[in-house]
Amino acid sequence: MKLQCDVEVINRMLPTFGLKSRGKGDRALLSIGKHVDKTTQRSNIYLLICTAKDRAGSKFKLKENIEKFFTRFIEEGKATMRLKEPAVDICLSKADANSLKNFLSAARLAHNGSNTDSLPLSNLTPVRARDVEKPKKKLTIVSKKDYPLTSNFPYSLEQLQVSYCKLSRIDMRMLSLKALRKLDLSNNHIKKLPDTIGDLGCLTELILHNNHLESFSEALCLSSLQRTLQHLDLSQNRLQVLPARFCQLRELVNLKLDDNKLMRLPFRVGQLSKMRYLSAAHNQLAVLPSNFRKLTLENLDLFGNPFTQPNPLDHSIRLTFPLTLLELASRAVVDLRIPYGPSIIPFHLCRELEAAKVCDCGRACLSAYIQTTFSMNLHMVSHTVVLVDDMGGTEAPVQRHFCSLVCYCEFLDSCVQRGLR
Incomplete structure (x- = not known):
């Protein structure tokens, strides 16, 4: 054992002599085994404690x-x-x-x-030096020849970097490192993330810069990463969309999405209330979601996106009169925060409720609304803003939704009044 x-x-007995213990332990290997006393020639069970300074070890009798x-x-x-x-x-x-x-x-x-x-x-024999080494907390591998093929990663790792190793998928041995806080797999060829990354219950930083990722799993957004993940780097990949539930990662502080093919940001991005640094430069963003206005950032970079020139008078009307019973009921569920789930209503209705838009008046609207786009100065959501284009602009188009003609007309009136001033 x-x-x-x-x-x-x-x-x-140390306190008797006015002495104190160090209060600090040494890495050791403990063994329980039999030892024959040379004096009495009797066999007893002993505890052997071996350390780096004393690899032969110290024995302590255990029986009674x-x-x-x-x-x-x-x-x-x-x-x-x-x-x-x-x-x-x-x-x-x-x-x-x-x-x-x-x-x-x-x-x-x-x-x-x-x-x-x-x-x-x-x-009860002397131990090898590696058996009493201090647990390794950090490991960096930046060459394929240094990648461990026959040995496991140290179980005690808290930081692991494996870069430039041409990995096409994540090694499952990494996912057994339960103490891992930072995982850096940048500059590889990874195409897909296993859902089991979400089992790394201490992970605060995940770096996947410069890989071949085409998607980010919804299961990861619903895993323990919701409670731990603070820094996520998905830059220089092949992402076109992020799942709607991406905004369940509410502990995110720093999010990097540069140099992908993103057509849009998650429509509830404003729920990432702890996020302070957002970088999504060089994507395919034409407009920002209305929820974007709720962000409170310190640094924002949206340079190099093909933003459209907005016109508040250009609008899309999807209202029906009268509103359908489904629309009225759905709005009531969202506004009154009535609990729902696939065990109560059909799964597709759950998805629609999760994708509900929010009118300027604060009420919800699902499939019946008026949509328009207006220009917003990004300094309204961020202290520091990287220029949006080469012309020195810091404005970008943001979607806006209205639950009724009344709300839309009030918006137009406010636009006219600002224009008169």
């Missing part, structure tokens, strides 16, 4: 020698074994929680002296 973790052996186990924080990979002789506390930390539980169970059986034959005992 072996366990890799950080260990600090604290002598309980454990005074107490402290396991309050075992789910965090922490525990303490208090021995009777010598009077030490063996403090364990940074261990895998399940492995730690199994190890302590074996230590308890060894202490009781029962069922020792069934214990998975280990040889």
Whole structure:
């Protein structure tokens, strides 16, 4: 039975002499096994603790020698074994929680002296240097020849960069790195993202710059990335659209979409209330969604998009009189925030409700509305704006929707009054 973790052996007599422990553990490999006492020639079960400084290790007898186990924080990979002789506390930390539980169970059986034959005992021998190395937090691979083919990625990695390796898909071994916070797969040939990226529960930064991506999965937008992802770089890919539910990634602070083929931004982009940096230069954007007006950015770059010249008097009317019962009911569901789901109404109606437009008056409209486009100075949503074109402009066309003729006429009146001033 072996366990890799950080260990600090604290002598309980230190306070008697006015001394304190370091308060810091060393990386160690713990083993439980049999050892024959040279004096008595009797075999007993011992705990062997090997560190980088002491690879031969220190032995501690376990049978009837454990005074107490402290396991309050075992789910965090922490525990303490208090021995009777010598009077030490063996403090364990940074261990895998399940492995730690199994190890302590074996230590308890060894202490009781029962069922020792069934214990998975280990040889109490000196360890290799790599067995007691500190967990690796960061790994950078920028050459195909350095890519690990026969060995796994260190389980403790928090930052992983694999670039210029011509990867056509994401290595599934990367998706088992549960501590991963930053994953940089830039400058590869990746065409599709597996939905299981969403299982990386600590991921805050995902960099996919300069790949061959053609889509971004809706499943990723509904995964744990909703709660963790803050930085997303999808620049220099082949994306034409982003899913409507992309705006469920509400922790996003920095979003890079440059040099794709995007025809439009997600219509509810304004829901990304924490976003401060948005870059979508050199795409195929002709107009911005109405929800764009809700953003509060520090830096915005939309240079090199073929924005159309808006005219508020050019409009598209999709109103019917009277409004259909479906339209009235749908508006009421959205406005009153009535819960709904595919178990209550057909799936296609759920999608329509999720795609509801919002009128200037604040009410919802689905398939019956008036649509127009107006020019907005981008400084209204961002402190710093990169020029939209070579002419020095900072304005872009933004869609606007109206739920009725009354709302549209009020908008036209306000346009006329601003023109008179």
